[in-house]
Amino acid sequence: MQVHTVRDLGAAVREARSHQGLTQAELARRAGVSRDWLVRLEQGHPRLEVQLVLDVLAAAGLALATGPQPPETADQTEATWDELFSHLTGESDNG
Amino acid sequence: MQVHTVRDLGAAVREARSHQGLTQAELARRAGVSRDWLVRLEQGHPRLEVQLVLDVLAAAGLALATGPQPPETADQTEATWDELFSHLTGESDNG
DNA sequence: GCGCAATGTCGCCGTACGACGACATTGCAT
DNA sequence: ATGCAATGTCGTCGTACGGCGACATTGCGC
Numbered sequence: 457m458q459v460h461t462v463r464d465l466g467a468a469v470r471e472a473r474s475h476q477g478l479t480q481a482e483l484a485r486r487a488g489v490s491r492d493w494l495v496r497l498e499q500g501h502p503r504l505e506v507q508l509v510l511d512v513l514a515a516a517g518l519a520l521a522t523g524p525q526p527p528e529t530a531d532q533t534e535a536t537w538d539e540l541f542s543h544l545t546g547e548s549d550n551g
Numbered sequence: 552m553q554v555h556t557v558r559d560l561g562a563a564v565r566e567a568r569s570h571q572g573l574t575q576a577e578l579a580r581r582a583g584v585s586r587d588w589l590v591r592l593e594q595g596h597p598r599l600e601v602q603l604v605l606d607v608l609a610a611a612g613l614a615l616a617t618g619p620q621p622p623e624t625a626d627q628t629e630a631t632w633d634e635l636f637s638h639l640t641g642e643s644d645n646g
Numbered sequence: 647g648c649g650c651a652a653t654g655t656c657g658c659c660g661t662a663c664g665a666c667g668a669c670a671t672t673g674c675a676t
Numbered sequence: 677a678t679g680c681a682a683t684g685t686c687g688t689c690g691t692a693c694g695g696c697g698a699c700a701t702t703g704c705g706c
Contacts, residue, residue, distance in 0.1 A: 459615040462602050468617050479682060490665050495684060502602035507557050509601050517620050520554040522563050525614040574652060585695050590654060598693070
């Protein structure tokens with residue numbers, strides 16, 4: 457999933473969290489932040505400490521990668537979140 | 552390039568910047584941050600505003616992506632930075 | 647040796663962060 | 677309707693951020 461704004465990060469965290477059945481309180485606990493703060497992240501608040509964001513990403517089971525922007529990118533069809541998290545929500549999703 | 556800490560982000564920005572022949576002042580100008588701040592980012596300061604970080608990433612020609620952590624990841628051999636930026640520093644790298 | 651550009655550092659100021667505790671609201675099961 | 681868990685919001689406090697301007701240092705060319 458491409459990340460351009462904090463809203464994207466918030467959405468990713470929220471998806472990952474709910475797909476794992478974690479509450480805000482639990483994820484915040486694991487990541488070492490306040491629940492209050494986690495709410496702000498999921499809402500896309502722009503002025504958050506970047507290291508805390510990275511901590512939460514990790515605690516939520518999300519990896520982050522960077523690299524050169526492709527010179528020109530049209531519409532890249534990406535997998536849905538349900539697909540991305542299929543290995544967490546239910547191993548056997550066929551049938 | 553995997554991003555785990557702010558140091559990783561700082562390194563990525565610095566690489567991208569120098570590979571494009573940009574000065575700190577110029578990149579800071581384009582991203583709308585102070586040069587002072589950009590120095591802190593490249594040094595891996597952990598308490599930076601995440602949205603500003605994203606702005607600089609974009610201004611430096613870096614894309615950011617997130618997704619579920621692979622269940623188990625051994626040592627993934629990645630391309631070197633020189634390879635990643637070959638299309639910026641020199642189009643023709645063959646021969 | 648000299649000048650220039652780039653980088654890294656410092657002190658100051660206005661501002662918002664991040665944690666905490668309490669509360670209101672929402673969603674769901676019974 | 678009731679009870680409970682989860683979520684979102686508010687006010688307060690201590691603290692560091694982010695921008696600014698100036699300076700020291702470094703690296704390079706001549």
